[in-house]
Amino acid sequence: MSAERQLLERIWREVAAIPRGCVATYGGIARRAGLGRRARLVGYALKVAPAALRLPWHRVVNARGAISFPDGSAQHALQHRRLLREGVRFRAGRIDLGIYGSAEADLDALLWRPRPP
């Protein structure tokens, strides 16, 4: 198994650990997965993630608290719908990361820790 593949799996594991009703950012996932600033790799990982993993990919948004798919796209609509159904509220097209981004602040790590290896 390639090292690349293991990086992807680490990312998938972090994404899978995002609690329902919460969101995380690409950059945040990258940091928690030990990938430094490679936020783009997280986007790539989600893009190539096997559907069979059933990852909660909709809980991953960009640093602005917005959905990264183009406004008006089917993907954007789907992600928006799924988040609303989990109780995540939007304001002017953006999510308040201070409230829903439990995976971001260090303080939140005390309330929710990613699943250990």
Next chain:
DNA sequence: TGTATGACCCTGA
């Protein structure tokens, strides 16, 4: 081998 393209992010103006 080089250029273009992203489900990105941060800083500074």
Next chain:
DNA sequence: CTCAGGGCCATAC
């Protein structure tokens, strides 16, 4: 608030 510029890096061609 927006915008540009730089960083980041796997993939596609």
